Amino acid sequence: MATRRHRRRRSRRAQGRLPASPATAAPPRPAILRLLGCDGERCEETTLTDPAALAAARSRWPVIWIDVEGLDDGPVNALLGQVFEIGDLALEDATTPDERPKLEVFGHQLLVAVRMVRFDDEAIVTDPVGLFLGDRHLITFRDRHTHDGFEGVRQRIRSGRTRLGREGADHLCALLLDAVVDGYFPVLEKFGERLEHLEDDAIDNPTRDALGRIHDVRTDLMTLRRALWPTRDVLHALGREQTPFVGDHARQHFRDCYDHTMELLDLMEGYREISSDLRDIYLASLNNRMNDVMKLLTVIATVFMPLTFITGWYGMNFDTASPWNLPLLRFPYGSLVAAAVMVLITVAMVAAFWRRGWLRRWH
C-alpha cells in the first residue's frame, strides 16, 4: 500500500502540478521540430535540424504544421515567436507544463491549450499541449509523452485520407483535438474496470486497502476533471460562430469533439458517484464484519457462561454431610444429571440463536 502511495506522489510531482516545485527545474533538452507543409497536391514531412529554415518554410507552403516536441527549448521558442509573431505571454502560456486548458485570441492567431491524458505507473497523468492556430499555419507545443497521440493524425495525412492543402489549418487543429479527446476514452474505460473490481471487493471482501484504492480512483478522477472541464469550455468556444480562424467545416468537427467531451464528463460524474457509493458500501461491509464478530462472541459467551456457572456450583465446598447441601453431589448419577442439564441448556440456546439467524452467514 505504502509503495503505491509513494509512487503516486512521485509521479504527481513529475506532473508538475505546482509551478514553483523544484522537481520541474530539470535541465532543458533541445526540442525536436517536425515540419509538415502541404499545398493543394501533396504534403511533405521534414524534421527541422536548422531552425533558421522556418521563415522560408512558412512562405513556401500554403498550409504548414510545426510540431515542437519539448516545451523548454528557449531559443527555438523565441525563434518561433519571432517568425510567427507570437507574443511572450502567449508563448509562456503554451509552454508552461501545468497550463490549464484555455482558448485565447492573440492578434494573428488563436492559442488553444489542452491536456493529453496517459497512465504513468498506474496513476493518471495529463500533459499539456499548446496549439497556435493561424490562418495558414498550426504550431503545436508538447513534450515527449504525447507523441503517440499525434502520430495517428500524421498517418492519416500520409495516407491521403485528409487533404490538408484543401482543408486548411483549422481542420488539422480539429483532427488533433479530436485525437486528444478520444485519448480519454480508453482511460475512462479502465476506470470502469477498476471500479467493478472495487465493487466486488467492497461487498465480498472488504480488505484493509480497498478504501485507499477507492481514494486513488477519486484522486485520479479529480485530475481528469481538472483537465476536462476547461477543455469543454474551449471546445464550446471553438464550435461557436464568432471564433476567428475557424471555418464552417472545422466548426462542425469541433462541435463533435464537444459532444465527446460531454460524454466523457457524464461518464466521469457517474464514476465519481459510484466511487462514493462504494466507500459507503465498504464501510457498511466493515460494520457487517464487526456485527459478525460480535455475534460470535455473544454466542460463545452466552453458551458457556451458564455451563461454567453449573460447574462452579457443584465445585463449592459445602458440607455434604447435611442432606440440604447440594444433594446431587452424593447421588450416584449426579454428574450425569448435571451433564444432561448442561446439554439441555446448550441445545436450547443454540436453537434460539439459530431461529434468530445468528448461526448462519459467518464470513
Place this chain on the structure above:
Amino acid sequence: MATRRHRRRRSRRAQGRLPASPATAAPPRPAILRLLGCDGERCEETTLTDPAALAAARSRWPVIWIDVEGLDDGPVNALLGQVFEIGDLALEDATTPDERPKLEVFGHQLLVAVRMVRFDDEAIVTDPVGLFLGDRHLITFRDRHTHDGFEGVRQRIRSGRTRLGREGADHLCALLLDAVVDGYFPVLEKFGERLEHLEDDAIDNPTRDALGRIHDVRTDLMTLRRALWPTRDVLHALGREQTPFVGDHARQHFRDCYDHTMELLDLMEGYREISSDLRDIYLASLNNRMNDVMKLLTVIATVFMPLTFITGWYGMNFDTASPWNLPLLRFPYGSLVAAAVMVLITVAMVAAFWRRGWLRRWH
C-alpha cells in the same frame, strides 16, 4: 449476489457505454428498412427490400417515413445519406450506439438523437434512436430492441387517428419522441416499487445484500439520468420558436413532451434522494442490531459474573476447621442460602435491565 452483479456487468458491456470496447465489434447484420409514405388521403406501408427504390419513393410521397432497424449496415446508411443529402458526420452521430441525446441542424434537416429505455435482465439499458427530420421526410435509425416503442405509433397511423399526409413529418417526429419519453414512465414506476421493497427491508430486515441492491438502484438511476437530462435539452430546443422544420402544432406537442420529461426528472431526483436515505436507514438498522447484540452480551455477562463469583467463593479451600473461614460451608442449609442470594441478585439485575428497557425488543 455475485451473480446479480456479474449479470449487470455483462449487460452494461452490451449497452456499449464505451465506444472503443471490443464487445461492440459484433458482425453487422443487414438493416431492415420500413417505408411509410402518406399523401393527403392515405398511407402505405412497405418493407424495402431493394434500397435502390428509395429515391423513387422520396419523390412519390408528399410525406415519407423511413424506419431503419439496425445501425451498422454501411451500404444502406451510405445510400440514405446520398438520397437525403446527409453528411458523414451527421450519419455517424445518428448511428453511434452510445450517442448522447442532442439536437443539431445539418443543412437540409434536423438531427434528433435520443435514447429509448428498456429492462435487460433486471438492469436498465438505454438504446440510441437517431431521427432526421426534413421538410417532407423523417428517417429513424434504431436497433432491434426499440421495435415495440415505435409500433404503437405505427398502429395509430394505420387506424387513421393521425393523418400524416396533413400533419406533416414534424408531427410524426413528435409522436415518436412522445412514445420514447412515455416509455420511461413504467420503468420509473418499477423503480418506485423496488424502493418500497428496499424500504421495508432496510428497516425491518437489514440483510447483507440490501446495500448492494440500493447500489444497483442508484447505478440504474444514473443510467437514466444520463439519458434524460440531455433529452430535456433536446425537447426544450424543439419547443422553441426558432427551430427550423418544426411547425406550430408539433411545437406544442414537443413542449408537452418536455413537461413529461420534467416530471420524469422530478421523480428521478426524488428516487435518488430516497435511495440515499435508505442507505442511511440501512446503516442505522445495522447499528441497531449491533446494539441489540451488545445488550444481550452485557445482560448475560452482568447476570452470570456475580453468580460465578459466589460459586468461586464457596469453592475456595480454606481450612474450615477455623470458625472464621467461610462459616456457611458448615451450615446445614448453607447451599440453600447461597442459592437464595444468587436468585436475589439475578432478580434484582433482571429488574434493573427491565426498567432500562433492555429486555424488550430483541429482534
Place this chain on the structure above:
Amino acid sequence: MATRRHRRRRSRRAQGRLPASPATAAPPRPAILRLLGCDGERCEETTLTDPAALAAARSRWPVIWIDVEGLDDGPVNALLGQVFEIGDLALEDATTPDERPKLEVFGHQLLVAVRMVRFDDEAIVTDPVGLFLGDRHLITFRDRHTHDGFEGVRQRIRSGRTRLGREGADHLCALLLDAVVDGYFPVLEKFGERLEHLEDDAIDNPTRDALGRIHDVRTDLMTLRRALWPTRDVLHALGREQTPFVGDHARQHFRDCYDHTMELLDLMEGYREISSDLRDIYLASLNNRMNDVMKLLTVIATVFMPLTFITGWYGMNFDTASPWNLPLLRFPYGSLVAAAVMVLITVAMVAAFWRRGWLRRWH
C-alpha cells in the same frame, strides 16, 4: 411502523404519482359545474345541471367563473373545450391528475396548473388544480378533495368584499392562487411540530422507528418540493409584465403570492436541513447508547475478573501440607483476609471508574 408505511404507500398510489398506474383507472363520476356570473352590480351563483346552458351563460355575464369539480367527465370537458375554444392538449394538461405546475399560453387563454396540498391519513398529498384564464372568464378544474380551498374565496365574493364585476377574471384567479399557496402554510407549521417532536426523541430517546419517521418527513418534504418549485416559476411568470390576460392590479397580487411561495420554500429548505441534522443526531445517540452499554460491560468485567481470579487461586488443590503452598488456606482468618483484599480491589476500581466519569450518566 409497518402499518404506517403501508398506509403511506396506499395513499401515494391514490395520489396518482405515476400516470400509467392502474389505481387511477377508477370509473369516472359526473363532474359538478358551479357557475358564478358577475356584472358590475352583483354576482349570481348557480350549479349547472344542464351543461348546454354554458354558452348562454358565457354571453350573458361580463365576468364568469366556471368551477368544474371532477377531472374525468369526458363529455363536460369536451363541451367546455368547445364553448371556450380550448384545444385538446390544453384540456388534457388541465385534467391530468399528476400534472406538474406550469403556465402556458393557449390562443385565447392562459393555462395555469398548480397543486393544492392536504393531509391524507397523516401523509401529505397534493391534488391538481387547472385554471383557464381568459379575458372575461375563468374555468377551474379540480377534484373533490380541493373543495374547501376555494370555498373561502366564494364566501368572500358572496360577502361583497370582492367585486368581481369590476375587478375582472384575473383578480379572481389571483385570489384562488393565493388560497392555494396559503393552504401550504398550516401544512408546513405541522411539519415544524413534527420535527420538534423528532428532535426531542432523537436526542433523549432514540427509539427504533425515529429514523423511519424522519424518513417519512423527508419523503413528504420531497412531495411538497415537487409541487412548490414549479409553482414558484408559475407565479414569477404571472407577476411579470409581458404575461397576457393579467392586469396591473392582479399582477401585484401574483407578485405577493410569489413572495409567499419563496417564504414557503425557505421554510422547506430549512426543514430539509433540520431533518438531515436530526438523522445524524439520532445516529450519534445510538452510538452514545452503545458506548454506555460497552462501558457497563467493561466495568462489570473489570471488577469481577480479578475477584474471580482470587477465588480460583484459593480453590486450587495444592498440597497444603507443604508450608509453601497457599499458606493462607491454613490461616484461621484466611478467608477474611481474602475478602478484605477483594473489597480493596473493588473499591480501587470503582474509584478509578468514578474519576473517569464512567459510573455517571447511565441512561
Place this chain on the structure above:
Amino acid sequence: MATRRHRRRRSRRAQGRLPASPATAAPPRPAILRLLGCDGERCEETTLTDPAALAAARSRWPVIWIDVEGLDDGPVNALLGQVFEIGDLALEDATTPDERPKLEVFGHQLLVAVRMVRFDDEAIVTDPVGLFLGDRHLITFRDRHTHDGFEGVRQRIRSGRTRLGREGADHLCALLLDAVVDGYFPVLEKFGERLEHLEDDAIDNPTRDALGRIHDVRTDLMTLRRALWPTRDVLHALGREQTPFVGDHARQHFRDCYDHTMELLDLMEGYREISSDLRDIYLASLNNRMNDVMKLLTVIATVFMPLTFITGWYGMNFDTASPWNLPLLRFPYGSLVAAAVMVLITVAMVAAFWRRGWLRRWH
C-alpha cells in the same frame, strides 16, 4: 438540555415564523410615532400624539422621517397609508411580522423590507423592519425590539454629523440599512466564539449534549441565512443605477452595505462548514472513546483469562494418588511455581500491549 430546547421552541414561536400560528394573535398595542423633520438648517424631533398632525408635518418639512414603533396599530397604519398614498398590499407587506426581505416599487415610493437581528434568551431572532422611501419622506415600521438599532442613527442626526435636510431621505434610508446590517456582525462574532468552544469540546470532551449544541448553532445559522440572503438581493438592487428615489451618493452607500452583507454571508457559510466538520469530529471522538473502552476490556479479558484457566486447572479434583495426575499439586513449592508462571504470562502480555500502544492514552 431539554430546558434549552424548550426555551428555543418558545422563542421560535414568539418570532412568528408561521403566519397562521395563534401565538401571533396578541392584542394590538397603540403604535408610537416618532417624527423627525429637517430643512436645510436644522432637524426637529417630536413624538406624534395626534396622528392627525401627519399631513401638516408632511407639507411643512422638506425631508421627513416617520418612525412607527408597533406593527399592528390598524388606525395609524390606515392614516399613514392615506397621507402618503400607500396601497393596502404595500402596507400589509411592511407590517407582517414574518415578511421576507424584499424591495418593491409601489407608485410613489419604494418598499424596502429587511430584518433586524438580536439574541432572545440565547437563541437568534430576527425582527421585521419595513421602510417606505419616497422623494421627500421615509417611513419606517418596526416593533419594540428593534429600538436600539435606530437610536444610533438618531443620535448621529442630533449631533449634526449628518445633515438630513441636504442629504435627503435616501441617505437616511442608507444609514438605517447600514445600522441593520452592522447589527449582524456582533451576532456572528458570538457565533465564532460558540464554535470555538464547541471545537474544544468536540475533540477533548465529547459530552452528550455537544451534538445538540451544534444543532442549535446550525438552526441559528439557518435563521440568519433566511434573513441575509434576500437582504443581499435588496441591497444589490438598491445599488444599481435604475432604482428610483435613490441618488448617487446613497447608491454608493448601499453598495457598501452590500459588501458588508457579502462578508457576513462568507462568514456564515464558513461557520456552516465548520459546524458540520465539528459534527464529524464529535462522532469520531465518540468512536475513539468506544475504541478506548474496547481496548481496556480486551486488555483485562486477555490478561485474566489465562490466569483464571490456570487456577481452574489446579482446582481439578483428579486423583493425585496417581503420579501422572497434576504432579505439581504434590510438589512442596507447587503454588509458587504456578504463581511464577502467572506472573510471567502477565508480564509478557502487558509488554505486548505496551508495544502496541494500547496502554497509553486512556482518557
Place this chain on the structure above:
Amino acid sequence: MATRRHRRRRSRRAQGRLPASPATAAPPRPAILRLLGCDGERCEETTLTDPAALAAARSRWPVIWIDVEGLDDGPVNALLGQVFEIGDLALEDATTPDERPKLEVFGHQLLVAVRMVRFDDEAIVTDPVGLFLGDRHLITFRDRHTHDGFEGVRQRIRSGRTRLGREGADHLCALLLDAVVDGYFPVLEKFGERLEHLEDDAIDNPTRDALGRIHDVRTDLMTLRRALWPTRDVLHALGREQTPFVGDHARQHFRDCYDHTMELLDLMEGYREISSDLRDIYLASLNNRMNDVMKLLTVIATVFMPLTFITGWYGMNFDTASPWNLPLLRFPYGSLVAAAVMVLITVAMVAAFWRRGWLRRWH
C-alpha cells in the same frame, strides 16, 4: 493539540476577521510612504518623510507609485485622499483590515482590494492590500506583513526590466496583482504536502489528533477560498474591455493573472475533496482498529471459554465413589487426557480462526 488550537485562535483574532473585535483596536503606528516616480528615462525611489511633498511629486512625475505601509495612519490617509481626490468611503474600503476583495470605480480612479496570503505560526493568514489605480498614479495601502510580496516588483523596476515610464501605472498594477496571486502557489504547495502526510497517517496510523489536523487544513482552505473567490471576480473584471484606466497590454496581463487564480481555485477545490476523503478514510481506519480489537477479544474468549469449562467440570465435587460420577477423576492418566482434549480444542479453534484470516494483520 490544545496548544495548536489555541495558537490558531489567537492568530485568527489577530487577523481581524470580525470588524468589531477589540483586538483590532491596537494603537496606530505612523505609516511609511515609499514613493517611486518614473519618467520615460528612469525611476527614482524615495521614502517620503514629509507627506506635504506629495502634491509636488504628483505633478513632477508622469507615472508615480505611492506605497503606504500601515493602514491606520489617519492624517496620512486624509492627505492622500485630498491630493488624489479619493472619497472617504473609498479610503475606508482600502484601509479596512478585513476588506473583501473587490473592484470599484470611484470617479478618477479604480479601487482594487485584494488579499495577500502568508503563514503565521503554521496557520494561514490573509492581509488586505488596497490599490488605487488612476491614469498616472498607483497608490497601494498595505500593512507590514505584506512587505516581501512587493519587494520583488520593486527590484524588477530597479533592474530596468520593466520601464514604468513607458508602460504606465496599469502595468505596475498588473505586476503587483501578479505578485499577490503568485504568493498563493507556495502556500498551496505546502497544503499538498500536509495532505500527503495526513494521507499516510489516516491510513497507516490513525492517531487521535489526525482529525483535528484535517479540520485545521479545512479551516485554512476556507480562509483561502474566502480570499480567492472574490479575487477571481476582480481579475475577471480587470480583464474585460470596458474597465477604465486599464490599457490593452495590462489587460492581457490581468487575464493571465485570472488564469492563475482559476488554477489556484481548481487546486483548492481538489484539496477540499481530498481532505473530506481523508476524513472518511480516517474514520474507516478507526473502524478497522475497533474491528481488530474485537477480533482479538473474540479469539481469546473463544479459546479460553471451553478450556475453563473443562477445568470447572473436573473441579466439581461429585462423590467419586460412584463409578458414574466423573470416572476420569479416578483414572491414573485422567489429567493428561483432559489436557489432550484441551490442546485439541485449542488447535481446532486456532485453525478455524486462521482460515478466516483473523490471526493475520494485527496492527
